[in-house]
Amino acid sequence: MTDDYLLRIGKLIRDARQHRGLTQAQLGEALATSQSAVNRIEQGKQNISLEMIARIGEALDSEIVSLGYAGPMHLRVTGATKLSGAIDVRTSKNACVALLCASLLTTGRTTLRQVARIEEVYRILDVLGSIGVKVRWLNDGRDLELTPPATLDLAAMDVAAARRTRSVLMFLGPLMHRTEHFTIPYAGGCELGTRTVLPHLTALRQFGLEVATTSGSYHATATPGVSPTRPIVLTERGDTVTENALLAAARHDGVSVIRNASPNYMVQDLCFFLEQLGVRIEGIGTTTLTVHGLPEISCDVDYAPAEDPVEAMSLLAAAVATSSELTIRRVPVEFLEIELATLEQMGLDYDRTPEYPAANGRTRLTDLTVRPSKLTAPTDKIHPMPFPGINIDNIPFFAVIAAAAHGTTLIHDWVYDNRAIYLTELTRLGADVKLLDPHRVLVQGPTRWRASELMCPPALRPAVVILLAMLAAEGVSVLRNVYVINRGYEDLAERLNSIGARIETFRDI
Known part of the structure; x- marks a missing residue:
């Protein structure tokens, strides 16, 4: 930018800051x-x-300051590239958003370490800030401090931010202990087909929460003193369903048993966090959780969420797609063991270090070094299962891996209605992907990738899969409107560039 433009932009920023009544220090704190x-x-x-x-x-x-940014962000990828060196896995975004919701359980201060600075987290923070929670970034913006008010101002909730994230559903569990009547808007997020909230409502009803869905909102009424009369059996072993039941049980004055619970990574992180609040939980890592709730929680808590196994899988897939040698550090291996066993059968050449604990003291980590490998298609189909099976969020990465393998791979994405359809976009980059039905694709490899320009799919993991394929494609590819990637990954393009990728961000101005 020229000096003239910098001066004009600086004046706009100063005027906008003063209009908001902020000091330079306060704006600096908001920007880390x-x-x-x-x-x-x-x-x-x-x-x-x-x-x-x-x-x-x-x-x-x-809006004045953001005029130059009005267009969506795009990525320009120059391939084919070889990745090299080492990269750390960052903390789990799915755990972070659950812990942000869980901060509403205590009247004390919550400090979360190494929080993922991504759109999904920002949207929840927007909602929390709008209802009165004081949000402060610490330590150069890596840690986060949340201080609740004496009384939440739920009428002031930022509806626009709440509608942009499905995670707002996890406000139901904690808010039922703060007020008898409240409203939250319908949840948004990735476009993955119909995803019913009925399992959430069925579980929470046993704690006295009734929800009417009208006019684009969930209107909730909590009846104090209602207790489950028998173990709560979840009708689906979903992660957010289990988390909502845990959040309700944490402040229930009594013992709650949750069966068919998800033992997945973000649920375990939430359990570890609740234990630091004083809630005793038996059966962590199993499908039956026994929660000894507390009617009041007022303590401060300082917690470090564990690393993200799905991010680790995406980095592993990047190495495979580009036939690179890459070390991926701080991998939560407990939640990738089936994926790694499957890849071993396909011929993946890799080493792993002895395990060591995450900052939470509970999650097992390892460092993986992946080397170029001649892969063959698996003899069985690739399909997700509840933990400890292949994680549903890791299924799309097997599409780009299968495209690098010799033979035909059947991928059965049975959980989501539409997500497998987005994987057919790989054909525009040279892959042989045939859609059998809305849930199943056949991938024939190996692939000679070619550059192309695509619109980013509206689902997070397929969008990242397209980006990884572009790293392997000879020439210059363009991926347009990557907001969905920014929802789930922090600085992904910059971090891939640090290990050898050539990705530029740009906007149409």
């Missing part, structure tokens, strides 16, 4: 930067990226 950096920006003495302008616009709620 320093007061002096904000001062340099406002004086036009600091080069500033479009991404930073966008973040400032969001922090100041200023």
Whole structure:
């Protein structure tokens, strides 16, 4: 940018900040930067990226500042590239959003370490901030402090932010202990077909929560003193369903038994967090959880969520797709063991270090070094199962892996109505992917990838799969409107660039 533009942008930012009544230090805190950096920006003495302008616009709620950012973000990928070196897996976004919702259980302060700075987290923080929770980033923006008010202002909830994330459903469990009547908007998120909320409502009804769904919102009424008369049997072994039941049980004055519970990674992280709040839980990691709830929770809590196994799988798939040698550090191996066993059968060459504990002291980590391998298609189909089976979110990554293998692979994505359809977009990059029905695809490999320009699929994991295939494709590819990737991954393009990828971000201005 020219000095003239920098001065003009700086003046816009200063005027917007003053209009909001913020000091330079307060704006710096919201941006996870320093007061002096904000001062340099406002004086036009600091080069500033479009991404930073966008973040400032969001922090100041200023359309003037965000005019230069109005268009969606795109990625320009130059391939084929070889990845090399090492990369750390970051904390789980699915665990982080559950823990943000769980912070409503205590009247004390919650500190979360190494929080994923992604759109999904920002949307939940927007909702929490709108109802009165004080949100503060610490330690250069890596840690997060949440301080609840004495009384939540639920009438002021940021409806627009709440509609953009399905995770807002997990407000039902904790809010039923804070007020007898409340409303939350219908949940959004990825476009994965119809996903019923009935299992949530069935489980929470046994704690006295009744929900009417009208006018685009869930209208909830909580009846105090209602207790489950028998074990709660979840009608689906879903992650968020289990988490909602746990959040309701945590503040229930008594013992609750939850059967057919998900033992998946984000559920275990939530259990470890609840234990630090003083809630005793038996059976963590199994399908039967016995929760000894507390009627009041007022303690402060400091917790570090574990690393994300799905991010680890995506980095592993990147190495396979580009036929690269890559070390992936801090892999939560307990939640990837079936995936790794399947890949071993396909011929993957890799090493793993001895296990060591995550920062939460409970989750088992290892470092994986993946090497170029001649893969063959598996003899059986690839399909998800509840933990400890192949994680449903890891299924799409097997499409790009199968495209690199010799032979035909059947992938059966039976959980979601539409997601398998998005995998057929790989054909535009040279893959041989045949859709058998809305849940099943046949992938024939190996693939000679070719560059192309695509619109980003509206589902997170298929979108990342397209990006990984572009890394392997000779030439320049363009992936347009990557908001959905930013919902689930922090700085993915920059981090891939750090290990050898060539990805540029740009916008149509």
